[in-house]
Amino acid sequence: MTSINVPIIQNILQANDFVAEENRKIFSDHHIFCINIMAAPGAGKTALILKTIELLRGSVRIGVIEGDTASVTIDSDKVVLAGAPAVQVTTAGDCHMDAMMVRKGMEQLPLDELDLVIIENIGNLICPAEWDLGSHSNTLIASIAEGDDKPWKYPNIYRNLNAVVVTKTDLLPYVDFNLEHFSQGVNILNPDVDIFPTSAKTGAGLDLWTDWLLSQIEAASRA
Amino acid sequence: MHELSATRHIFEIVMAQAHLSEADSVDRINLVIGDFSNIVPDCVNVYWKELTKGSICENAEIHFDRRAVVFSCQQCQNTFELQGKLSICPNCGSDQISFLSGDEMLVESIEITKFEENS
Ligand SMILES: Nc1nc2c(ncn2[C@@H]2O[C@H](COP(=O)(O)OP(=O)(O)OP(=O)(O)O)[C@@H](O)[C@H]2O)c(=O)[nH]1
Ligand SMILES: [Mg+2]
Ligand SMILES: [Zn+2]
Numbered sequence: 586m587t588s589i590n591v592p593i594i595q596n597i598l599q600a601n602d603f604v605a606e607e608n609r610k611i612f613s614d615h616h617i618f619c620i621n622i623m624a625a626p627g628a629g630k631t632a633l634i635l636k637t638i639e640l641l642r643g644s645v646r647i648g649v650i651e652g653d654t655a656s657v658t659i660d661s662d663k664v665v666l667a668g669a670p671a672v673q674v675t676t677a678g679d680c681h682m683d684a685m686m687v688r689k690g691m692e693q694l695p696l697d698e699l700d701l702v703i704i705e706n707i708g709n710l711i712c713p714a715e716w717d718l719g720s721h722s723n724t725l726i727a728s729i730a731e732g733d734d735k736p737w738k739y740p741n742i743y744r745n746l747n748a749v750v751v752t753k754t755d756l757l758p759y760v761d762f763n764l765e766h767f768s769q770g771v772n773i774l775n776p777d778v779d780i781f782p783t784s785a786k787t788g789a790g791l792d793l794w795t796d797w798l799l800s801q802i803e804a805a806s807r808a
Numbered sequence: 809m810h811e812l813s814a815t816r817h818i819f820e821i822v823m824a825q826a827h828l829s830e831a832d833s834v835d836r837i838n839l840v841i842g843d844f845s846n847i848v849p850d851c852v853n854v855y856w857k858e859l860t861k862g863s864i865c866e867n868a869e870i871h872f873d874r875r876a877v878v879f880s881c882q883q884c885q886n887t888f889e890l891q892g893k894l895s896i897c898p899n900c901g902s903d904q905i906s907f908l909s910g911d912e913m914l915v916e917s918i919e920i921t922k923f924e925e926n927s
Contacts, residue, residue: 586921586922586924587921587922588835589919589920589921591831591917591918591919592916593916594914594917595821595917596913597814598814599821600817601817679811679813681810711810712810715913735892737895740844741846743894744844744911755814769903
């Protein structure tokens with residue numbers, strides 16, 4: 586009988602990262618820009634997606650992959666009603682999506698007819714950060730109502746972001762939210778990231794957000 | 809909880825290597841886990857017991873080499889560990905700090921037993 590120590594040194598998420606890389610390539614081959622939207626539950630992910638579809642109607646063809654923990658189609662029904670193809674993928678209770686779920690969603694979307702795919706990740710500030718889905722861009726949404734300390738308390742999910750959307754700015758008169766304190770935390774972790782204060786209710790700030798999206802989509806289509 | 813899927817991935821990696829190495833049993837798994845990975849060892853241990861029942865891993869013990877989250881300050885070059893939440897440089901107060909390490913999620917090595925070779 587012999588005991589042996591076998592070195593491995595392998596990333597635990599290597600299998601996920603492999604599928605994610607394939608997803609990214611499939612999107613790119615279709616000249617699709619894909620963004621992964623992460624946020625706490627109720628931050629306003631679906632509201633922002635619906636507004637984005639409305640504002641870009643006629644210029645950008647959008648498809649949506651809705652992640653949910655259970656098979657409730659509330660969010661994907663809303664997206665379909667707004668006129669964009671949507672698929673719902675369920676995680677069967679898991680707190681995050683993985684690249685394989687996104688692949689299943691992609692297979693049900695008409696990729697040849699799309700310019701932008703938006704993934705609405707599970708509402709959660711802890712778990713989704715580790716899992717690469719194969720998007721080109723990670724966007725985090727924080728609502729005014731959550732408070733300005735979230736990047737300080739959940740630094741992990743605030744890493745590796747390409748854009749941050751602050752939602753529900755119409756609530757600023759009612760909530761103590763210091764955008765400077767919030768932005769300092771965001772910028773420590775992402776020095777050059779764009780921060781977009783918006784309100785899906787009043788429409789304030791959404792033009793800067795869609796301008797940014799358009800520039801990203803254009804860059805992706807030229808690549 | 810993402811520990812369940814993480815544990816499944818650990819099991820797959822370990823079994824693949826155990827197979828390659830023609831192990832008869834796996835006795836220990838050495839993981840390197842940074843605090844930013846948000847992996848709770850107790851959860852992994854619970855799922856591990858469930859997932860490995862009846863396999864050559866069922867008696868394996870998991871060892872977690874925990875790594876703190878470390879930032880460095882670009883102003884004063886101080887390096888410091890985060891204590892739970894994000895902070896500015898504790899030495900000079902600058903917010904020009906950058907992430908160095910602490911998001912590791914690695915299977916570093918396994919310890920296996922091979923019974924007598926019948927060659
Ligand atoms: N006042 C205000 N309310 C908003 C805004 N955006 C979203 N809401 C409200 O916030 C609630 C949650 O919005 P959703 O868009 O469903 O949030 P979500 O992040 O998709 O939620 P989950 O998918 O359940 O995690 C709803 O009642 C929205 O009407 C906003 O800009 N201003
Ligand atoms: Mg939603
Ligand atoms: Zn310093």
